[in-house]
Amino acid sequence: MQRFKQRAETDGCRFIEPVLPETGVVVDVGCGNGALASWVANSNESVNVFALDKELNQLSLTQVLQTNLFYIESDAYALSLTDNSVDLIYLHAVCMYLVPLSTVLEECNRVLKIGGQIALRNGLSVVNNMELFVNGELLSKVLNHSLRKNSDNPNIAFTIPDILKSMHFYEISTNTSIESSRSIEEIQQVANSTIELLDGKIGNDALQENIITANELEELKMGIKEWSMDNKAYNKAVWIEHIYIKVKKYDRNSKLACKI
Ligand SMILES: C[S@@+](CC[C@H](N)C(=O)[O-])C[C@H]1O[C@@H](n2cnc3c(N)ncnc32)[C@H](O)[C@@H]1O
Numbered sequence: 001m002q003r004f005k006q007r008a009e010t011d012g013c014r015f016i017e018p019v020l021p022e023t024g025v026v027v028d029v030g031c032g033n034g035a036l037a038s039w040v041a042n043s044n045e046s047v048n049v050f051a052l053d054k055e056l057n058q059l060s061l062t063q064v065l066q067t068n069l070f071y072i073e074s075d076a077y078a079l080s081l082t083d084n085s086v087d088l089i090y091l092h093a094v095c096m097y098l099v100p101l102s103t104v105l106e107e108c109n110r111v112l113k114i115g116g117q118i119a120l121r122n123g124l125s126v127v128n129n130m131e132l133f134v135n136g137e138l139l140s141k142v143l144n145h146s147l148r149k150n151s152d153n154p155n156i157a158f159t160i161p162d163i164l165k166s167m168h169f170y171e172i173s174t175n176t177s178i179e180s181s182r183s184i185e186e187i188q189q190v191a192n193s194t195i196e197l198l199d200g201k202i203g204n205d206a207l208q209e210n211i212i213t214a215n216e217l218e219e220l221k222m223g224i225k226e227w228s229m230d231n232k233a234y235n236k237a238v239w240i241e242h243i244y245i246k247v248k249k250y251d252r253n254s255k256l257a258c259k260i
Contacts, residue, residue, distance in 0.1 A: 012035075012036040012039070012092050012093075012121070013039050013043075015090075015092065015119065015121045016036065016040060016090055016092070016119060017043070019088055019090075019119050020040065020043070020044055020047070020088065021047060021087040021088050021117075022044070022047075023046045023047060023087075024047055024048075024087035024088075024113075025047065025048050025049075025050065025085060025086045025087050025088075026040055026047045026048070026049045026050070026086070026088045026089075027049075027050045027051075027052065027079075027081065027086050027089040027090070027111070028040070028049065028050070028051040028052065028090060028091075028092070029052050029076050029089060029090070029091045029094060029104070030052070030054075030092070030093075030094030031051035031053045032053060032058050032093075033058045033059060034051055034058075034059045034069075034071065036092055037049050037051035037069060037071075038064075038066060038069060041068045041069035042066065045068055047068065047087075048068050048069075048070070049066075049068060049069045049070070050070050050072055050081065051069060051070070051071050051072070052074040052076070052079065052080070053073065053074075054073065054074070054075045054076070056071055056073050076091075076094070076098055076104045076107065077098075077103050077104055077107065078107065079107045079108075079111055081111040082111070083110055083111060084111070084112070084113050084114070085111055085113065086111045086112050086113060087112075087113060087116050087117070088117050088119065089108045089111065089112060089117075089118050089119075090118070090119040090120070090121075091104075091108075091118075091119075091120050091121070091122075092121050093122065094122075095120055095122045095160065096122060101163060102163045102167075105118070105160075105163055105164065105167060106167065109167055117246060117247060118164075118169070118246075118247045119246050119247075120160060122160075138212060138216060138220055139194075139220060139224075141206075141211055141212070142198070142203070142206040142211055142212055142220070164247055169247040171246070171247060172247050173246050187228050188228050191224050191225065191228030192228075194224055195221050195224055195225065198217060198220065199221075203217055
C-alpha cells in the first residue's frame, strides 16, 4: 500500500499533469486511497474531480476536505456517471484488475465528452525487464505472443492500444519509464516466476505454435537462472516499466477530429 501511495503521489502526478484540463470534470477510476485525486483537485480548483472506486474504505482518514473533490462508490464496469459529461478520465494502476478491460474502456468512452481524453498508466510485470539481460528478443517474442492471445493476462498494457484503436480513439501515445530496484529476493522471485511461465501454458503455446524450439526454450530458462545468480545483476537488474497512454476521442458520427 505504501508503495502505491508513493507512486500515486509522485509518478502519478507527473503522469496526469500534462493532460489536466483547465476547467471541467475529471474522473479518477479506481482511486484507491484518493491521494492522486486529491492532488488533482488541489492543483486546479477550476476542475471538479470525481474519484470512483468499487470500495471506498481505503480513503485516508487524514484527508483534507476539498470542495471540488467528490468520492463515489462505483464499479468501473458500470460507471455512475452520465453520458458525455467528462473532460478527462484516468486510470492509474488499475487496468491490471479489470477483465475484460474493453468493457471498462467502452464505459470511459460513453462518459467522455467529444474531445475528452483518457489517460492510462499501468505497470508492466517485471518479467519483461529481463529482456534487457537474457536473450531478450526470444523472451519478448514468447511473452508478447502469449499476451496478445490471452486478453485476461495481467500484462494487459500490451493490448490497450489495440483495444483503443478498435474503439476509434486516436492520438494514442505510449511512453515508458524505468525504475530500478535492488533486492536479491525480488530478482530471484522474478526469475522463478518467469521460468514457471515458460514451463507452463505460455511455454507450451509458444512451442506448439512454433514461436520457439524446444532447445531455445531450454536455453532461455537456463539464461534466466544464470542471470538470477549473477551478483552483478543485483544492483541494476530489476526494472519496472510503466506505460502511459493518452488518447483523444473524436466524434464517431461526424468522423471529424474535434478541437481539443
Ligand atoms: C493498486 S490500487 C490503485 C489506486 C490508485 N489509483 C493509485 O494509483 O494509488 C487499484 C484500485 O483499483 C480498485 N478497483 C479494482 N477493481 C475495480 C473495479 N472493478 N471498479 C472500481 N475500482 C476497482 C481497487 O479497489 C483499488 O483501489
